[in-house]
Amino acid sequence: MSAIFPRRLLATVELGPSLDAHRRTHGPLTLPEGPSEVARGTLQRAMDAVGLTGRGGSHVQSSLKLAFAAQDRRPVVVVNATEGEPASGRAHALLLHAPHLVLDGAVVLASVLGARDIAIAVADDQDLQAHAVEVAIAERSERLRFSLERPPSRYVTGEESALVRFIDGGAALPTFRVERPSFGTIGRHRAIVHNLETMAQVGLLAAHGPRWFAEVGTGSERGTTLVTLSGAVRVPGVYEVPLGAPLGAALEMAGGLTAPVAAFQVGGYGGAWLGPNRVDVALDEPSLRSVGATLGAGSIVAVPATTCVLAEASLVVRWMAGESAGQCGPCVFGLPAVASDLELLAAGRARRTDVDRLKSRLEFIEGRGACRHPDGVVRFVRSLLSVVTAHVDAHLKGGRCAAGANAGCFPLPERVEVR
Amino acid sequence: MLRLVVDPVACDAFGFCAEVAPELIHLDEWGYPVIDGEVTRATKALAGQAVSMCPRRALSLRSST
Ligand code: SF4
Ligand code: SF4
Numbered sequence: 001m002s003a004i005f006p007r008r009l010l011a012t013v014e015l016g017p018s019l020d021a022h023r024r025t026h027g028p029l030t031l032p033e034g035p036s037e038v039a040r041g042t043l044q045r046a047m048d049a050v051g052l053t054g055r056g057g058s059h060v061q062s063s064l065k066l067a068f069a070a071q072d073r074r075p076v077v078v079v080n081a082t083e084g085e086p087a088s089g090r091a092h093a094l095l096l097h098a099p100h101l102v103l104d105g106a107v108v109l110a111s112v113l114g115a116r117d118i119a120i121a122v123a124d125d126q127d128l129q130a131h132a133v134e135v136a137i138a139e140r141s142e143r144l145r146f147s148l149e150r151p152p153s154r155y156v157t158g159e160e161s162a163l164v165r166f167i168d169g170g171a172a173l174p175t176f177r178v179e180r181p182s183f184g185t186i187g188r189h190r191a192i193v194h195n196l197e198t199m200a201q202v203g204l205l206a207a208h209g210p211r212w213f214a215e216v217g218t219g220s221e222r223g224t225t226l227v228t229l230s231g232a233v234r235v236p237g238v239y240e241v242p243l244g245a246p247l248g249a250a251l252e253m254a255g256g257l258t259a260p261v262a263a264f265q266v267g268g269y270g271g272a273w274l275g276p277n278r279v280d281v282a283l284d285e286p287s288l289r290s291v292g293a294t295l296g297a298g299s300i301v302a303v304p305a306t307t308c309v310l311a312e313a314s315l316v317v318r319w320m321a322g323e324s325a326g327q328c329g330p331c332v333f334g335l336p337a338v339a340s341d342l343e344l345l346a347a348g349r350a351r352r353t354d355v356d357r358l359k360s361r362l363e364f365i366e367g368r369g370a371c372r373h374p375d376g377v378v379r380f381v382r383s384l385l386s387v388v389t390a391h392v393d394a395h396l397k398g399g400r401c402a403a404g405a406n407a408g409c410f411p412l413p414e415r416v417e418v419r
Numbered sequence: 420m421l422r423l424v425v426d427p428v429a430c431d432a433f434g435f436c437a438e439v440a441p442e443l444i445h446l447d448e449w450g451y452p453v454i455d456g457e458v459t460r461a462t463k464a465l466a467g468q469a470v471s472m473c474p475r476r477a478l479s480l481r482s483s484t
Contacts, residue, residue, distance in 0.1 A: 175428075176426045176427060176428045176429070178424055178479075178481055327427070327428045328427035328428055328430075329427065329430060329432055329447075329449055329450070329451035330427060330447065330449075330451055331427070333448075333449040333451075334447075334449070337448075364447055364453055368425075368427055368451070368453070369427055370426075370427050370428045
């Protein structure tokens with residue numbers, strides 16, 4: 001599979017993940033001498049010049065996080081590499097093929113902030129990824145303390161407050177905060193948390209400069225991003241695309257579609273849906289937002305028309321309900337209720353009034369959890385209902401489709417509880 | 420302007436708040452409070468009562484910006 005677009009994040013794919021291959025590809029990493037306002041200012045301006053925002057789904061301006069962390073003399077740099085999104089292979093791709101780009105980003109942040117500690121969080125069921133990180137850390141010569149953290153593999157572990165709380169010795173559960181965005185602390189120090197792709201982008205920015213960085217991309221959002229294509233595509237996998245590339249171009253990279261598509265599920269299980277004709281939608285946050293979607297973890301699942309999209313989706317929602325951290329009523333009770341409503345519809349046993357009740361439940365669940373987990377499910381279901389309207393109507397009229405959930409489009413990892 | 424905020428982690432659906440201040444709070448189908456709009460000068464005292472009645476200290480009054 002030849003790439004249509006030049007690889008940046010994954011430039012070392014053919015050379016292997018060694019530090020040597022990394023340096024030969026990206027050049028030496030020159031760090032400013034000690035922390036300084038000047039170095040931080042330069043980095044912040046570079047981040048803003050290329051429109052760098054959080055790639056974990058938050059889309060918080062990266063320069064803001066940097067400015068906030070700088071209020072602490074010794075902040076802790078945290079790389080969020082927990083792959084909570086089952087349909088995204090991004091963490092796997094970056095840690096196995098470009099771990100040093102991720103570490104470079106963290107080292108750059110540590111250097112301008114005067115941080116001494118870098119924590120890299122990999123979910124406790126991802127041993128291969130953890131091993132790749134350990135190997136990479138062993139190759140580094142910076143005088144920094146790198147630590148590998150292994151939070152439990154749950155969907156909400158990747159939520160920033162949950163992750164920070166875990167690293168600080170607590171449970172990996174989201175914390176309720178009135179003010180957002182706000183920042184957690186580790187020990188007595190502020191944590192600056194970035195998703196691993198954001199970290200790798202910082203690494204690229206430091207190695208090649210903002211002008212090079214901005215050579216690809218769209219509007220104010222420059223650079224590339226990783227998307228994970230699966231479902232009815234010929235060659236499923238992780239692909240690097242320039243921001244703003246049309247969905248159709250990404251599908252082409254994956255060898256095109258293998259079947260007519262019912263809808264595309266984009267941005268993870270807390271993301272949204274696009275109709276089958278939306279192949280011209282640009283893959284960047286502003287464009288996706290304008291059609292009610294988000295890039296999220298960059299997963300794109302092409303759900304074939306040969307399966308029942310409602311049945312496939314209801315499996316996801318039931319799984320997401322099970323991934324609730326069990327702290328907040330509207331999430332604990334609301335999500336299973338929404339899953340049941342959707343199952344009823346998929347089974348062809350729902351009436352119009354049931355769909356109305358489902359919609360009103362979505363209305364009042366939204367925004368009432370300590371974290372955005374329930375809001376993601378709300379977006380997923382609301383978007384689904386608005387995109388596959390004809391299919392919903394068919395289920396309301398003629399009962400269930402013969403298809404059922406036969407494609408198994410969505411990976412639903414079993415969670416093994418160790419007691 | 421002030422608004423009532425529920426800490427969803429602390430709240431245990433006792434429902435006292437909605438009993439004390441039905442003008443400001445109603446309960447969802449599982450008994451968890453839903454906040455209805457902003458707190459006005461007229462309802463400020465009532466909101467304060469709801470806050471102090473909550474056995475889990477899950478309610479608070481915040482300035483809405
Ligand atoms: S909203 Fe749900 S997932 Fe988030 S903290 Fe509350 S119970 Fe946990
Ligand atoms: S009184 Fe407190 S615990 Fe009870 S429902 Fe209201 S906020 Fe929740």
